[in-house]
Amino acid sequence: MKDAGKQRRFPTGDLARVAVFAAVIAVLGLPGSFNVFGNPTPITLQTLGVMLAGAILGTWRSALAVVVLLVLVAVGLPLLAGGRGGLGVFAGPTAGFLAGWIPGAAVTGWLVERAGRDPGIVRLATACAVGGIAVVYVFGISWQAIATGAPLGAVALLSAAFLPGDLAKAVLTAIVARGAQRAYPDAVPAVHRERLRAGEGR
Numbered sequence: 001m002k003d004a005g006k007q008r009r010f011p012t013g014d015l016a017r018v019a020v021f022a023a024v025i026a027v028l029g030l031p032g033s034f035n036v037f038g039n040p041t042p043i044t045l046q047t048l049g050v051m052l053a054g055a056i057l058g059t060w061r062s063a064l065a066v067v068v069l070l071v072l073v074a075v076g077l078p079l080l081a082g083g084r085g086g087l088g089v090f091a092g093p094t095a096g097f098l099a100g101w102i103p104g105a106a107v108t109g110w111l112v113e114r115a116g117r118d119p120g121i122v123r124l125a126t127a128c129a130v131g132g133i134a135v136v137y138v139f140g141i142s143w144q145a146i147a148t149g150a151p152l153g154a155v156a157l158l159s160a161a162f163l164p165g166d167l168a169k170a171v172l173t174a175i176v177a178r179g180a181q182r183a184y185p186d187a188v189p190a191v192h193r194e195r196l197r198a199g200e201g202r
Contacts, residue, residue: 011196014061021057021065022072025049029081041094041140043162044081048169050101051132054108055124055177058189062105070098096143100136107131112177113189119181124174132173133166 028045053062069079078085080098090098108131115123141159145152181187186195 017057018061018065018068021049021053021062022068025053025066025069026072026079029079031081041097041144041159041162042081043165045169046081047101047104047132047136047166048173050105050136051108051128051170051173052177054105054131055112055128055173056180056187056189057105057109058113058192059106059109062109063102066101066105070101073098093144093147094140095147097136097140099143100139103139104131104133104136107135109189113193115190117188117190117194119178119188119190121171121174121178124177125170128170128173129167132170133163137162 025046028049031045050062050066053065056062057065073079073085073089074087076086080089089095108127111127111130112119112124115127119127137156137159141152141155144150144159145155148155177187186192
């Protein structure tokens with residue numbers, strides 16, 4: 001048949017990687033969370049997992065990993081930091097940050113893919129900062145302002161408390177991702193994409 005020889009668009013190995021990174025993001029919620037300055041959005045390590053997914057999985061696989069996690073949360077599994085789960089978490093003022101994880105991971109992955117076969121730590125950290133911080137903040141701050149009725153500027157100022165920690169996460173993610181990519185070249189999104197196009201995907 002015409003399509004018999006075509007490379008599968010989503011190899012079994014990629015499904016496994018998506019599942020693994022969904023689990024990684026969930027596990028990073030185990031240390032719990034805490035709130036600062038009365039902000040309803042908690043500080044957690046899970047955004048580090050979102051950045052790491054983007055840096056290693058690339059655009060679509062990282063976004064899918066986050067979607068898998070959020071679907072599991074929606075059906076009631078307590079996979080968010082602090083043991084939160086259920087549809088209620090998507091109706092509160094923090095829902096925008098959760099929704100922002102999807103495009104945040106995708107943008108991080110997209111930027112890393114364009115960093116080529118040998119992305120350096122600076123480019124990885126920049127990708128994490130743009131996708132995992134800036135994009136997520138746009139969604140999170142906007143929704144929080146709508147949900148609480150607070151001025152957008154006030155919510156943005158309150159959310160600035162997250163920035164130092166998130167920048168540290170971006171740098172740490174870049175270091176971890178680069179180490180993984182040196183040990184395992186297929187963890188470089190551009191290399192993985194080239195292998196799939198060459199028919200070497202598993």
